[in-house]
Amino acid sequence: MISLDDAFRKFRSRLELNENEKKNAIARHTEVREHINSKFKVDRDFLTGSYARYTKTKPLKDVDIFFELADSERGYRDKAPSEVIDAFYTALVEKYGHEKVSKQSRSLNVDFGVDVDSDDNTHYRILSVDVIPAFRAGDDYEIPDTASGAWIKTNPEKHATKATAANKAYSGEWKGIVRMLKYWNNNPKHGEKPVKPSFLLEVMALDCLHGGWGGRFDYEFQGLFATLATRIHDTWPDPAGLGPPVSDSMDAARKARAKTLLEAAAREVTLAINLARQGKNGQALDAWRTLFGPKFPKS
Ligand SMILES: Nc1ncnc2c1ncn2[C@@H]1O[C@H](COP(=O)(O)OP(=O)(O)OP(=O)(O)O)[C@@H](O)[C@H]1O
Ligand SMILES: [Mg+2]
Structure with a gap:
């Protein structure tokens, strides 16, 4: 039977970006860039967000593409934020159609209609991108x-x-x-994600993982x-x-629900640790898999 440490290392590597996924992200970026560049004057565009920081989880969705608009597009900066969102929406719908494009408060989402299997595999394809005018x-x-x-400030390099x-x-x-934590957050058993945006988990992890790596994933979690x-x-x-608090998107009810689910997760971890202590390693692996989802290996 696989050891718990090896199971976690396998789990971690399954959540890593691989070369085929990078190739697909680059191909989608190129395709979106060519279209946006035919509609707007762009100075620079790049893949960013958790994808670029290697903190994105699987399945790979909502890969962020930043479009730094040229000075000749400054007119949009003087208008309400909805104007540039509407203009990008119209441009993207022309290529991808209404069903594939949706407006979000800070970006446009383009869905490529990729299937996800029961093990959360996508055959190395990204599901969607978030297009961000900047x-x-x-x-x-x-x-x-x-x-x-409002227009909000951000700086991907600083993050x-x-x-x-x-x-x-x-x-x-x-x-x-x-x-791994963001993968837990995505587990469909929760219904809605406990923590939204999942960037908040990364921000909290900057403060909540301290004191140095203790050497054991079970105790860390x-x-x-x-x-x-x-x-x-x-x-x-x-x-x-620079920007508004990342926690602003969660109201009191959402935070209370997240707290309940995070506490339940901590209890599930304690149970899994106790099973391993009793020598019930198979049951312990099952418990970890139930906690995280199908990419946690049992062998
Ligand atoms: N409140 C904020 N203020 C400033 N910048 C922000 C804020 N929220 C998000 N960002 C920046 O925008 C990027 C994209 O936001 P997004 O919500 O997609 O997060 P993410 O880190 O890419 O996580 P996910 O894996 O969920 O896509 C973040 O990575 C961060 O750099
Ligand atoms: Mg993102």
Whole structure:
């Protein structure tokens, strides 16, 4: 039987980006870029968000593509955020159709209609991309936010630097743990995701995984779920100190629900640890798989 440590390492590697997935992301980026560039004057565009930081989980969906618009498009910056979102929507619908494109408060989502099998495999294809119109603002960017009706500041490089530093301080285990945690969050057994946006989990992990890697995934997750449950009601600012608090998207009811589910996860971890202590290793692996989902291996 596979050891728990090997099971976690296999789980972690299953949540890693592989070369075929990268190729597919690049192909989708190229395709979207060519279309957007035919409609808007763009200075620079790049893959960003958790995808670029290696903190995205599987199945790969909502890969973020940033479009830094040229000065000649500044007219949009003087208008309500909904104007640029509407303009990008119209442009993307022309290529992909109404069924595949949806408006979000800060981006447009393009769904490629990829199937996910019961083991969460997509045959190395990404499910969707988030297209984000942006303007340069000094060293930072401004992006539209139709939920608040304001332009908000962001800086993907600053988020990437923090994630890299956290990973280094945690003996290279931090990003893997964040991917696993986000995979737990995506487990369909919850119905709606407990924590939304899942970026909030990454932001919380910057603070809640401290003291250094203890060497055992089981104890790490026991402590982590318990700490996240205790601190889900805190206000979590943008780690770059630019945008609105990342925790703003969760109201009190959502936070209360997340707390209950995080506490339940901590209890499930304790039970799994106890099963292993009693020598019931098969049952312990089953318990971890139930907690995380089908990418947690049993062999
Ligand atoms: N409140 C915020 N203020 C500033 N920047 C933000 C804020 N929320 C998100 N961002 C930036 O926008 C990026 C994309 O947001 P998104 O919600 O897609 O998160 P993500 O990290 O890509 O996670 P996911 O894996 O869920 O896609 C984030 O990675 C972060 O760099
Ligand atoms: Mg994203």
